[in-house]
Amino acid sequence: MTKRKTEKIHLKRIIALVAVLCIAVAGAASASALSRYGSRGDEVVKIQTKLKNWGYYKGKVDGIYGQQTYEAVKYFQRKNGLTVDGIAGPRTLAAMGISSSSSGSNGGYGGYGAADYELLARVISAEGRGEPYAGQVAIGAVVLNRIRHPSFPNTVAGVVYQSGAFSCVNDGQINMAPVSSAYKAAKDAINGVDPSGGAIYYYNPRTATNKWIRTLPIICTIGDHVFTREKG
Numbered sequence: 001m002t003k004r005k006t007e008k009i010h011l012k013r014i015i016a017l018v019a020v021l022c023i024a025v026a027g028a029a030s031a032s033a034l035s036r037y038g039s040r041g042d043e044v045v046k047i048q049t050k051l052k053n054w055g056y057y058k059g060k061v062d063g064i065y066g067q068q069t070y071e072a073v074k075y076f077q078r079k080n081g082l083t084v085d086g087i088a089g090p091r092t093l094a095a096m097g098i099s100s101s102s103s104g105s106n107g108g109y110g111g112y113g114a115a116d117y118e119l120l121a122r123v124i125s126a127e128g129r130g131e132p133y134a135g136q137v138a139i140g141a142v143v144l145n146r147i148r149h150p151s152f153p154n155t156v157a158g159v160v161y162q163s164g165a166f167s168c169v170n171d172g173q174i175n176m177a178p179v180s181s182a183y184k185a186a187k188d189a190i191n192g193v194d195p196s197g198g199a200i201y202y203y204n205p206r207t208a209t210n211k212w213i214r215t216l217p218i219i220c221t222i223g224d225h226v227f228t229r230e231k232g
Contacts, residue, residue, distance in 0.1 A: 035088040039065040043098065047088050050096045051076060053198025054148045055230070080147075080154050097144060097192035112190055116156040118178075120144075121186040123160050125178035126168030128225075133181060135223040138196035140189030142227070145200050151230075152200070196220065199227035 035043050044063045051057035056079075057072035070086045077084045080095050088096075094111035112120075120140055128136040146152035146159045153159050161169060168174045196202070197219040204224050208214065216228035 035065055035093075037065055037067075037070045037086065043088070043093075044069065046098050047073065047093075047096065050098065050148070050198075053229075054145060054200075055150055056148075075150075076148065079150055096148065097190065097194075112156065117183075117186055117190065119156050119160055120189065121178040121182040122174050122176075123166060123168060124185050124189075125182035126173035126176060127166060128182070128185070128223075129179055131223040131225065133185065134195040135225055136181060136185035137188045137193050138199070138222050138225070138227060139202065140186050141194040141196045142199050142202055144189055145194070145196070145198060149200055195222060196227040199229055201228045202226060203228070 035041075035047060040063055042063065044065045045061055047065075048057055048059070048061045048063070048069055051069070051072045052059075052061060054076075056076050057069065059066070059068035059072075065088075073088055073092065074084050074086045076082075076096070077086075077092060082092055082095060088098075091111065120143060123143060124136050124140045128139045131139075143156060143159050147154055147156065153162055160166060160174070164170075166174070199219050201213060201216060202225045203210070203213050205214075205226055206224070213228065215231075217231060219227045219229055221227070
């Protein structure tokens with residue numbers, strides 16, 4: 001074998017080795033960008049906070065991705081039709097409304113479709129027309145919080161059209177063209193903005209006739225609406 005052929009073989013081997021190393025490094029970087037068992041940090045705090053507000057997680061919000069967080073993520077994934085692996089990857093984070101630099105594109109509306117976005121804007125407009133902007137975003141957040149809560153349907157349409165859930169469905173206002181601010185509010189809610197503080201109910205104390213809803217713990221009041229959560 002000539003010296004030139006030997007050099008070419010060595011060069012090919014070096015190039016192949018470099019390629020393998022690049023793939024390994026890229027894979028490691030991608031994996032480390034996801035929150036999983038053993039992870040720590042602000043993203044884990046966000047995950048725990050969301051899951052705790054929705055009733056999936058009962059542990060401390062400590063930023064440590066331990067067994068309880070792992071099981072809560074799996075529970076959330078099962079409920080929302082995601083791959084059940086206990087890893088808070090791009091799709092799971094998008095479903096939670098948590099933005100991540102590793103998440104990439106979420107399909108236009110933070111993991112929701114155009115029809116979901118339109119329906120969310122309609123319910124925000126019908127329920128929150130005349131309310132302050134924060135109140136409109138909070139209404140959208142309540143819809144999304146219900147989707148992620150184990151006691152409610154897991155789609156926008158399922159939540160909005162659940163029997164007796166929203167008065168605007170009963171009186172037909174859901175079919176009216178949304179005000180422009182409702183679209184912006186829907187987008188903010190989908191992107192994780194939640195002025196309601198994780199609420200799954202709201203009501204107008206001046207007009208509400210349901211005695212049960214008045215017994216629920218109050219999180220905050222925005223405009224004419226009181227935002228609440230479940231007991232316990």
